[in-house]
Amino acid sequence: MRLTTLDNTTPMQRLEVEEVDWERLNIHEAKRLATLVVAARHFEECILRLDKLNLVHGPAHSSLGQEGGAAGCIAALPTATMINGTHRAHHQCLAKAINALYGDDFDPTVTGRLSESMREETRRMMHEILGLRDGWTGGRGGSMHLRRAELGIMGTNAIVAGGLPIACGHAFAEKVRQGTSLMVSFFGDGAVHQGATHEAMNLAALYRLPLLFFLENNRYAVSMSIEQSTFQTQLLTRAQAHGIPSVCVDGMNPFAVWLAARWAQGHMQNEGGPALVQADVYRYYHQSSSVPGSAFGYRTRDEENQWRERDPWPLLSRELIARNILDEAELEAISEAAHEAVSAAYDSCVEGTGSATRIRPELWPDPQTVDDHLTSDMSEFDGVKFSEIEDFEADELESLSFIEAIPRVVGARMHENDAIYVFGEDVANMRGGTVGATRGLLDQYADRIINTPITENGFCGLATGAALSGLRPIVELMYSDFFLVAGDQLLNQAGKIRHLFGGTASVPLVLRARIPGLEGYGSQHSMDPAGVFALFPGWRIVAPSNAFDYVGLMNSALQCNDPVLVIEPQELHRKKALVPKHCSHYIPIGKARRVVEGSDITLLATLTMVDVCKELVERLGISADVIDLRTLSQRDIDYETIAASIKKTGRLAIVEQTTRGASIGAVIADEIQRRFFDYLDQPVKRVTGRWAPPVVSKVLEAAALASTDDVEAALKEMMIDSGLIAAAAQGR
Structure with a gap:
């Protein structure tokens, strides 16, 4: 030798x-x-x-x-x-x-x-x-x-x-x-x-x-x-x-x-x-x-x-x-x-x-200013026109899958704003990254699609500094759990900087986090990050459940002067929806959408569970308001829309696919009962997965996350408790 x-x-x-x-x-x-x-x-x-x-x-x-x-x-x-x-x-x-x-x-x-x-x-x-x-x-x-x-x-x-x-x-x-x-x-x-x-x-x-x-x-x-x-x-x-x-x-x-x-x-x-x-x-x-x-x-x-x-x-x-x-x-x-x-x-x-x-x-500051500058005053949206699907004619729309919408909207904004850079592992490789989220962007913006080594804390910190210096970085986390590796830079730095420095700094950073769902990736690749990010009031959190909402919320995220977490369930990637061909519409951060109207029960749903709730109430013949929350940051929850529904139905369930411990529903339920207790006929119900994080075993993974059966059982229990099933039976 x-x-x-x-x-x-x-x-x-x-x-x-x-x-x-x-x-x-x-x-x-x-x-x-x-x-x-x-x-x-x-x-x-x-x-x-x-x-x-x-x-x-x-x-x-x-x-x-x-x-x-x-x-x-x-x-x-x-x-x-x-x-x-x-x-x-x-x-x-x-x-x-x-x-x-x-x-x-x-x-x-x-x-x-x-x-x-x-x-x-x-x-x-x-x-x-x-x-x-x-x-x-x-x-x-x-x-x-x-x-x-x-x-x-x-x-x-x-x-x-x-x-x-x-x-x-x-x-x-x-x-x-x-x-x-x-x-x-x-x-x-x-x-x-x-x-x-x-x-x-x-x-x-x-x-x-x-x-x-x-x-x-x-x-x-x-x-x-x-x-x-x-x-x-x-x-x-x-x-x-x-x-x-x-x-x-x-x-x-x-x-x-x-x-x-x-x-x-x-x-x-x-x-x-x-x-x-x-x-x-x-x-x-x-x-x-x-x-x-x-x-x-x-x-x-x-x-x-x-x-x-x-x-x-x-x-x-x-x-x-x-x-x-x-x-x-x-x-x-x-x-x-x-x-x-x-x-x-x-x-x-x-x-x-x-x-x-x-x-x-x-010389002491006024104690009443303690919560000032946690987030932007949203003046950056002055003049922005917000739209919903009903605002467009049929010939203005095309059918796009969730994953097709991602590079389409990002490319449209990159064309208008040369401050937008995309950072992430493999984003400039394989003709569109690991799942195709940058497909088609490399031809025009190769110098702004930045491959990063496997250094989440490093490149999330780099993106934070770049945002402080006036760029608008989009960071792709290959899997949502990886935010834990970058916890200091994302939560302790980006999320606190505006408030910590008295409103003299802003971090216009967009963080895209993919959740595999029922894909067998195990407990270290499958976490819904909303519940953790919601603990940090400097972060905005958006949760689009379809391609139309994805485009509108991504446009708003790129307009916002705060760090914005965009949650992307892989289970939705192949689902198609009608989207404006120009991909330039905006959906306001903090605005929920009622996707089904009813009178007996209010269902607050997020991400993959929006479609589950829609299909269930139709199949079961339940008169329910199904509300897609769309925004999950605590200070941005649309309690105005929630209030209007509760005052009508008196019954509410929060439906999330995620595990019990990672759920943001507990915070929302607490706030609802504080604000609207007098209008509730029964306690707020939460539908989530189990306590255990999903593991690789197909059977155990399915058991860990909330399913259609879990939502159906909760709905029937609420109906029985309120006498609605008996009344419906007598009516028949």
Whole structure:
């Protein structure tokens, strides 16, 4: 046996500063770099002061000691650069805000203070961290969720590595629009071990995205050292494995990081694709407190003192003075300008002194606004004409199956809107994907039908970031259960972003989820996702039961500025319906449809069970209102239509094919009984499958899901309980 070592040509290097490198730093850039470093330092010291006074509600993850990394990186890059980051991001965001406003004619050593716009953004960022109404996003984000898109701060993230896939989306949107801005995503050494990190790196390299992965290696994830967290402690190997060139640099030296960022910028502009910079830094305090880590025993005071001797601000000051780039008076002026801005921000937040210091009460947000911005106000539908099948003449319609309608309507909208991109596994292969949902689209839109690797968390996060940057992604999940793999990006990110950032961001994302039904795919491929997505009020959920409704609801989903889940039962794929030939009609989100009219019982049906209910009431001769709910997001349920029916019939059943535990019917039933109790002659009945998820066995699968027999039994029970069967028999 012979083993041959395989070469990896992806560079993995250490950057060290040489004396000649200082010639690249002119006086103007030196002042910019110094301003960003010392502003971040003063700001963090102020936040710690507020934290010691118990005025920071929730964690305040101090980055004292780490300023050199973020400030050095941001100072080196164009002011239009975009960033996102993780929970420890004060230094990143303040440096980015100031840099974005740092014009070529600005000189803090002349003005003696930061510009008014810089001072205002410093104030508003501090207000945001304290949860105040004048904060960047109304105080909802606090310390860990900072967004100011106007300044290129696209949103920081409390989930470790959660922002990395989203950063891919921002970079993807910038690339396909042929923009010139770079994207920087900051993360820590703890995030290196997250799957989201590797999925994001893989996607960034695969799609050649202009994304700088900036790794702030402070050596500890809370108290876990790198040596406790991983066997391979050379962190650059992660980037190398994905084909991403990388450099490691002393992050306590802001100028060294400045050089590393310039290297990364050059690589991305000249070679294309992402780069990674690892800045070795050190946080002086524990995870989110004002005491050092040594107080908790996971590191020593000697270690902390050694790192403090390399403090970024004194180090930079010494180096600039030694080379006659800036003098002591200029550096002092810069420090005073930054300190004055931070002090003014502090004074704007609080009143009183010492232990009596408190937040100014008039600055708190109004509690009545707590539910504002959960979803769009739907103004994007102003001027849209909504239609039902009755609104069309026979010669305007054609017969289409459910699966034929999917690419037809998507293609029509892609023709009108070049912001629509389709992402998913195999969507650009096999002449239309695994079930034909993109059939015919590749001929015209090949560059907008994007095959993704099997990285649901990664590509759903990419789609979220792309939506935040103005694209309208359609994501195909090959099977509905796979949303669980992407749960963070779909539920914790896309579904919460609008509310979390105070309505300053929207995620116009369409997620198509296929349910196999009685196809033998087993319990890990057969879940109805509606009940889970309904728990997150930022999501809209539509459930079309025929091709006409699919087209109308998909058009509305692509018009909506919220994330929309479109549920597609495979059992309906071959069913045909009449659809307008132009595929341009809209059905309002939140509007149910009565498909059968009757007087004795109300049946609320979803998806495959709509036709089951229609056929049953006809066969049994029951006078029933059969209502196709069509929209299943909790805040969008059409209770107006439901109310009109209940007031007429007094009896209601909710009919779903899904299993008992996954059913959304329990929530709907609870709401109905709260709203319409006085009109009900008997308790709301629910028809669902059993508790067990469907397994592969044909017999057990059928037993797990609701069937025609289950609906029939429920109907007869309701009729008997209400005496309707006896009355009908006497009438005959």
